Amino acid sequence: xxxxxxxxxxxxxxxxxxxxxxxxxxxxxxxxxxxxxxxxxxxxxxxxxxxxxxxxxxxxxxxxxxxxxxxxxxxxxxxxxxxxxxxxxxxxxxxxxxxxxxxxxxxxxxxxxxxxxxxxxxxxxxxxxxxxxxxxxxxx
Amino acid sequence: xxxxxxxxxxxxxxxxxxxxxxxxxxxxxxxxxxxxxxxxxxxxxxxxxxxxxxxxxxxxxxxxxxxxxxxxxxxxxxxxxxxxxxxxxxxxxxxxxxxxxxxxxxxxxxxxxxxxxxx
Numbered sequence: 001x002x003x004x005x006x007x008x009x010x011x012x013x014x015x016x017x018x019x020x021x022x023x024x025x026x027x028x029x030x031x032x033x034x035x036x037x038x039x040x041x042x043x044x045x046x047x048x049x050x051x052x053x054x055x056x057x058x059x060x061x062x063x064x065x066x067x068x069x070x071x072x073x074x075x076x077x078x079x080x081x082x083x084x085x086x087x088x089x090x091x092x093x094x095x096x097x098x099x100x101x102x103x104x105x106x107x108x109x110x111x112x113x114x115x116x117x118x119x120x121x122x123x124x125x126x127x128x129x130x131x132x133x134x135x136x137x138x139x140x
Numbered sequence: 141x142x143x144x145x146x147x148x149x150x151x152x153x154x155x156x157x158x159x160x161x162x163x164x165x166x167x168x169x170x171x172x173x174x175x176x177x178x179x180x181x182x183x184x185x186x187x188x189x190x191x192x193x194x195x196x197x198x199x200x201x202x203x204x205x206x207x208x209x210x211x212x213x214x215x216x217x218x219x220x221x222x223x224x225x226x227x228x229x230x231x232x233x234x235x236x237x238x239x240x241x242x243x244x245x246x247x248x249x250x251x252x253x254x255x256x257x258x259x
Contacts, residue, residue: 017168042200042231049167049202099240105214107207110239114203117238 006075012067013052015060015085020052023070027081030074036137043118044079044135050111051083051131059085059129075137078120082132089128147174150182154255156190157182165200172208179212189221190258194251196227206241213245222246224254 011026013019024045031041052068060066063086072081098109116122121134149160159179163171183189193209209225216223226248228236236242248254 017170021168039231045200046202046235053202053204104240104244105210107210108203110203110206113239114235 008073010071015056047115047119055085059087079135084130092124158192160194192224192254226254
């Protein structure tokens with residue numbers, strides 16, 4: 001009988017970039033401990049940074065009174081995470097495509113594209129203040 | 141007093157300024173601002189600058205760095221200069237291709253190739 005282990009964890013972080021860095025490092029260490037491949041860790045790291053910076057910067061506007069809820073599970077099959085900020089949300093359905101000619105020279109707006117490119121599932125709640133992502137672990 | 145290590149090492153060769161980014165990971169806003177505060181005055185003070193940005197130490201960057209590169213490129217071209225990027229590893233280069241920024245930046249495999257491409 002093979003026991004598959006996964007534990008759901010929830011952490012509240014402050015709305016600053018150093019808190020984002022700390023939790024990313026924590027999650028990445030756990031991923032490496034679960035033998036996720038370097039390419040998978042890179043992909044998840046990139047998506048995490050984008051999602052959490054969005055939450056801290058655009059969602060919570062760096063408000064020290066607001067928190068970001070990071071709820072995640074790391075299993076032998078997948079990494080699953082929901083990042084929720086306390087902002088008013090945004091219209092994720094109307095995001096301009098940064099790859100279009102008229103947007104290529106804009107200095108921002110690529111975070112969600114990168115999240116979608118590197119993760120297998122990226123979903124927003126209706127309000128737009130929570131993003132749910134999944135990366136399936138490759139079978140080695 | 142402990143000083144942070146410089147974010148950029150500046151060198152000059154073949155009529156070009158070569159800025160080598162020193163951090164392996166460029167993520168935090170403070171790091172990006174530090175890079176910007178070094179590069180932008182250099183561009184302003186050098187007429188028609190030939191600028192090479194060397195990424196050989198960089199293994200991870202966020203989309204905010206892409207925004208910085210766009211701001212840098214605009215400033216270089218507004219001052220009739222030229223910009224080259226070089227020594228970008230495969231994983232980082234994939235970020236450029238996903239965002240189609242490989243179409244707007246002149247990216248070279250190594251520093252010499254970047255230098256040789258400048259007029």
